[in-house]
Amino acid sequence: MINDWVGLLSLPVPLLLFIYTLQIYRNIEEKLKQEQELSGMRSKALRDSELKYRSLVEHALIGVYIVEKKGILNYVNPRFAQIFGTSQEELIGTSIWNLVHPEDLNLVTTSLQKRLAGEVKSQRYSFRGITRDNKIIDVEVHGTIICLNGESAIIGTLIDITDRKQAEELFRKSDKLNVIGQLAAGVAHEIRNPLTSLRGFVQLLKETGSEGNNEYFKIMLSELDRINLIVSELLTLAKPQALNFLPKDISKLLHIVIRLLNVQANMQNVQIVTEFDPGVLLVKCDENQLKQVFINLIKNAIESIPHDGSVTVAVHRVAPQNVMVRVTDTGCGIPEGLIPNLGDPFFTTKEKGTGLGLMVSYRIIEDHGGTIKIHSEVGKGTVVDVILPLEQPEGGKSTKI
Numbered sequence: 001m002i003n004d005w006v007g008l009l010s011l012p013v014p015l016l017l018f019i020y021t022l023q024i025y026r027n028i029e030e031k032l033k034q035e036q037e038l039s040g041m042r043s044k045a046l047r048d049s050e051l052k053y054r055s056l057v058e059h060a061l062i063g064v065y066i067v068e069k070k071g072i073l074n075y076v077n078p079r080f081a082q083i084f085g086t087s088q089e090e091l092i093g094t095s096i097w098n099l100v101h102p103e104d105l106n107l108v109t110t111s112l113q114k115r116l117a118g119e120v121k122s123q124r125y126s127f128r129g130i131t132r133d134n135k136i137i138d139v140e141v142h143g144t145i146i147c148l149n150g151e152s153a154i155i156g157t158l159i160d161i162t163d164r165k166q167a168e169e170l171f172r173k174s175d176k177l178n179v180i181g182q183l184a185a186g187v188a189h190e191i192r193n194p195l196t197s198l199r200g201f202v203q204l205l206k207e208t209g210s211e212g213n214n215e216y217f218k219i220m221l222s223e224l225d226r227i228n229l230i231v232s233e234l235l236t237l238a239k240p241q242a243l244n245f246l247p248k249d250i251s252k253l254l255h256i257v258i259r260l261l262n263v264q265a266n267m268q269n270v271q272i273v274t275e276f277d278p279g280v281l282l283v284k285c286d287e288n289q290l291k292q293v294f295i296n297l298i299k300n301a302i303e304s305i306p307h308d309g310s311v312t313v314a315v316h317r318v319a320p321q322n323v324m325v326r327v328t329d330t331g332c333g334i335p336e337g338l339i340p341n342l343g344d345p346f347f348t349t350k351e352k353g354t355g356l357g358l359m360v361s362y363r364i365i366e367d368h369g370g371t372i373k374i375h376s377e378v379g380k381g382t383v384v385d386v387i388l389p390l391e392q393p394e395g396g397k398s399t400k401i
Helices: 002-009 013-058 078-083 102-116 162-208 211-238 250-267 287-303 336-341 356-367
Strands: 063-067 073-076 122-130 136-148 151-160 246-249 270-276 282-285 309-318 322-329 371-377 381-389
Touching: 063 078, 063 136, 078 151, 102 122, 102 136, 102 151, 136 162, 246 250, 246 287, 250 270, 250 282, 250 287, 250 309, 250 322, 270 287, 282 287, 282 381, 287 309, 287 322, 287 356, 287 381, 336 371, 356 371
Parallel strands: 270 309
Antiparallel strands: 063 073, 063 151, 122 136, 136 151, 246 282, 309 322, 322 381, 371 381
16 A cells, blocks of 8 residues: 555656546546436436326326416316316317306306415315216316416316215205105195185085176185195195006006196197107006196196197107107296206296196106106297106016116
């Protein structure tokens, strides 16, 4: 070791400086190499981490989005696109306002502006969205503000809560129905007894009274019958009857109902038109209850027409194992905002209606494993679709809706 130092010191000074500089250069080069290797490892780790997070987001079961300042979608994951019935490519770069129901635009705009302005850091709320095929869905979003390319943006998650909302609405209606049922049972029994007595006395007075009062008796009897009908509907809600399910030809059943209502239709200059698929379409049902449903629906259709018009009753096989009864009228129509309330207790669009007839109809069709759907346009008319499972031959199974 000492000999090495002695040998070095015996060298010329310029050469010593060169060797020293070379050593420093090698040390620097080694350090740079180590730092590059470390940087490469860090870059790889960063790339791996980015790939993991991107894969996590791309395969997430909830929607993920980034919205820029002007409402432009900078990024959406596949689930977000799937919820709105479209693709990532079609959504990225477009305006988020295209996905929001017009009535909820103000809500979404206010929320975005508050977060982008820094008034609130994050926010969770729900609104109605519109899918590519114009279907209305309920969604819930939770977003927070971030900095993207030097500008404020919002990153968040979105979930489809349509099924949850529908379940909550069904529960609300069911809960309300239970309360109404308990109330109806008491009210109906209290009213029916004196009602029977009143009708009997009015009938007796009519038979023994003077001719000039006949018109008044006619009105009184009509109103008493109307009260009796309301009581019957209340009792149906409060105390569902035992059902007697038997296979019945839906077309024959409807012909009977139409014959019953033809007199009322003729009096109002309304024509009832039928469009029935050929052949026998059997539905396992309680005949009297289904008649009650179709009397309610066709009667409503007739009464919605202020003057000359038509009611079309159509029967068509749909899907492999279902039948659809469609009642279409050319009446005044129902505002879109009121349609969700149809079937609620005591909600009606008719001057002398109670809302109970349609409510009873909904319950009966549900008991038969079917559904009722209503579409309407003010000034054009209303379409009511009743879908029921067809009765299957021995060994087959009917499809519940």
